[in-house]
Amino acid sequence: MSDVKFTEEHEWVALDGDIGTVGITDYAQDQLGDVVYVELPAVGAEFTKGEQAAVVESVKAASEIYAPVSGAVVEVNPALSDNPALVNESAMTDGWFFKLRIQEPSEFDELMDETAYATFVEDLD
Amino acid sequence: MRYLPLTETDRAAMLNAIGVSSIDDLFDDVPESARLERLIDLPLHAGEMEVERDLAAMASRNTAAGSVPSFLGAGAYRHHIPATVDHLIQRSEFLTSYTPYQPEVSQGTLQYLFEFQTQVATITGMDVANASMYDGATSCAEAVLMACRVTKRHGAILSGGLHPHYSDVTRTMTRFGGFDVQVQPPDLNGDETLESSIAGTTACVVVQYPSCFGHISDLRPLAAACHQAGALLIVVVTEIVALGALTAPGDLGADIVVGEGQSLGNALNFGGPYLGLFAARNEHVRQMPGRLCGETTDVEGRRGYVLTLSTREQHIRREKATSNICTNSGLCALAFCIHLSLLGGEGFARLAKLNHGNAVLLAEQLSDIPAVEIVNDTFFNEFTVRLPQPAAAVVRALAAKKILAGVPVSRLFPGVASVDNLLLVATTECTVQGSRDALVAGLRGELQ
Numbered sequence: 001m002s003d004v005k006f007t008e009e010h011e012w013v014a015l016d017g018d019i020g021t022v023g024i025t026d027y028a029q030d031q032l033g034d035v036v037y038v039e040l041p042a043v044g045a046e047f048t049k050g051e052q053a054a055v056v057e058s059v060k061a062a063s064e065i066y067a068p069v070s071g072a073v074v075e076v077n078p079a080l081s082d083n084p085a086l087v088n089e090s091a092m093t094d095g096w097f098f099k100l101r102i103q104e105p106s107e108f109d110e111l112m113d114e115t116a117y118a119t120f121v122e123d124l125d
Numbered sequence: 126m127r128y129l130p131l132t133e134t135d136r137a138a139m140l141n142a143i144g145v146s147s148i149d150d151l152f153d154d155v156p157e158s159a160r161l162e163r164l165i166d167l168p169l170h171a172g173e174m175e176v177e178r179d180l181a182a183m184a185s186r187n188t189a190a191g192s193v194p195s196f197l198g199a200g201a202y203r204h205h206i207p208a209t210v211d212h213l214i215q216r217s218e219f220l221t222s223y224t225p226y227q228p229e230v231s232q233g234t235l236q237y238l239f240e241f242q243t244q245v246a247t248i249t250g251m252d253v254a255n256a257s258m259y260d261g262a263t264s265c266a267e268a269v270l271m272a273c274r275v276t277k278r279h280g281a282i283l284s285g286g287l288h289p290h291y292s293d294v295t296r297t298m299t300r301f302g303g304f305d306v307q308v309q310p311p312d313l314n315g316d317e318t319l320e321s322s323i324a325g326t327t328a329c330v331v332v333q334y335p336s337c338f339g340h341i342s343d344l345r346p347l348a349a350a351c352h353q354a355g356a357l358l359i360v361v362v363t364e365i366v367a368l369g370a371l372t373a374p375g376d377l378g379a380d381i382v383v384g385e386g387q388s389l390g391n392a393l394n395f396g397g398p399y400l401g402l403f404a405a406r407n408e409h410v411r412q413m414p415g416r417l418c419g420e421t422t423d424v425e426g427r428r429g430y431v432l433t434l435s436t437r438e439q440h441i442r443r444e445k446a447t448s449n450i451c452t453n454s455g456l457c458a459l460a461f462c463i464h465l466s467l468l469g470g471e472g473f474a475r476l477a478k479l480n481h482g483n484a485v486l487l488a489e490q491l492s493d494i495p496a497v498e499i500v501n502d503t504f505f506n507e508f509t510v511r512l513p514q515p516a517a518a519v520v521r522a523l524a525a526k527k528i529l530a531g532v533p534v535s536r537l538f539p540g541v542a543s544v545d546n547l548l549l550v551a552t553t554e555c556t557v558q559g560s561r562d563a564l565v566a567g568l569r570g571e572l573q
Binding site for chain 2: 037039057058060061062064
């Protein structure tokens with residue numbers, strides 16, 4: 001089981017070795033409503049932590065997705081182009097956005113764990 | 126509701142709150158030289174009859190293109206507009222409505238926009254067109270910005286055959302965005318080699334078809350060179366009637382086609398309002414500017430229209446929007462749509478042939494004048510001629526004789542001495558034999 005961490009922008013990142021899989025949280029997909037399009041980064045693109053990496057578009061809004069940690073994109077989720085609703089159906093699993101080869105493990109360690117994120121979301125409502 | 130103007134005390138309180146002492150202080154940022162010292166010299170009031178008389182006298186000092194032999198073009202063309210167009214667009218449902226902000230209640234507006242988009246996509250040979258922009262020049266600038274978003278690059282190469290007003294507007298709109306816009310020197314006959322200027326930072330190459338000198342190039346090699354370098358080819362069409370005769374830019378490899386739609390349904394109107402056309406390939410639709418109308422079905426399965434992909438637009442996407450345009454040239458688009466519907470596909474092709482035929486006849490007549498040289502090898506309804514003397518003076522002299530001989534190229538490229546003797550002449554289906562004869566006789570008289 002890989003280690004999962006969360007950001008205040010409602011991204012999750014699951015770390016497996018030096019590969020971080022990034023998606024948006026269940027809370028985020030619920031706030032967005034029906035997702036109709038996901039603009040993914042190019043494989044090979046490099047991002048520093050906090051840089052805009054993708055865009056998720058729902059019927060009512062479009063939101064930027066930021067790289068939760070620095071790294072280079074090694075894979076994007078091909079299923080999202082045909083079926084963006086995967087983000088709504090399984091935000092935390094099949095609805096992942098892209099995978100990064102991370103550069104700074106310490107950036108990952110600084111993110112919120114599941115309990116801290118749950119508290120963070122609770123405080124928002 | 127009663128109109129309650131502000132009191133001096135209200136004004137003083139507001140000025141005090143923002144820290145200025147007088148309303149004039151708010152205009153400090155406007156350079157002194159651009160500010161009016163006093164009111165414009167106009168009578169404070171006048172009777173209706175008097176106003177009518179004065180304005181009619183003023184209007185009679187104009188030489189209207191429709192009242193004399195006219196060969197004016199260079200991006201604005203006088204075509205015949207069927208009476209049906211004006212009759213229909215004056216219905217108040219059309220005439221008074223603005224771009225729909227609560228769109229789905231305006232099904233009629235959405236339907237004509239959808240038809241308009243379909244027409245634009247069809248004649249340009251592209252997948253998708255938007256509900257229109259302000260004019261051809263702003264469409265051109267928006268296309269450059271879109272190409273930069275799509276390619277994530279910042280360089281644009283503008284052909285020397287692009288109308289210089291389009292280059293100017295593009296430079297203005299890209300000025301503070303960190304873009305690198307290179308404008309090539311005037312290119313009379315499609316001799317420039319844009320391929321060699323394409324670099325790894327080039328987002329797009331912008332060419333005009335036909336060029337502002339009237340030349341028509343096969344754009345396929347350029348399209349191939351652009352695509353090989355990962356850049357987009359933007360094709361600008363300022364005389365949309367040309368697409369009734371020429372291969373559609375989409376079939377030549379264009380990635381974005383923009384243009385001026387005034388020629389269909391819209392009068393010269395002193396230069397505006399005009400109609401910006403914007404069409405692109407499906408794969409780039411989310412980077413398009415402007416409003417997009419889509420067809421769908423309602424819960425009962427009936428056909429309906431919506432404004433679609435609005436998440437690109439600034440009322441939803443805020444500062445991340447693809448453009449700050451949140452409107453369209455609705456009435457001009459409607460006039461275009463009605464005119465093109467009346468013509469139909471065959472009629473559009475016939476109209477284009479008539480235009481070209483008249484230009485061929487004019488070229489033949491002009492080439493009989495020894496002092497006049499036809500510059501173009503190819504043209505549609507407009508071409509460039511070289512005179513033995515500066516064209517601007519010849520045009521002025523003929524205008525005094527009520528012949529609008531065309532546009533001196535020096536007006537388009539001020540300060541470029543090599544174009545001084547060049548004259549752009551345009552014909553349309555409105556150009557009759559008598560007009561051509563008048564121009565030929567006029568030129569023979571003016572040229573030694």
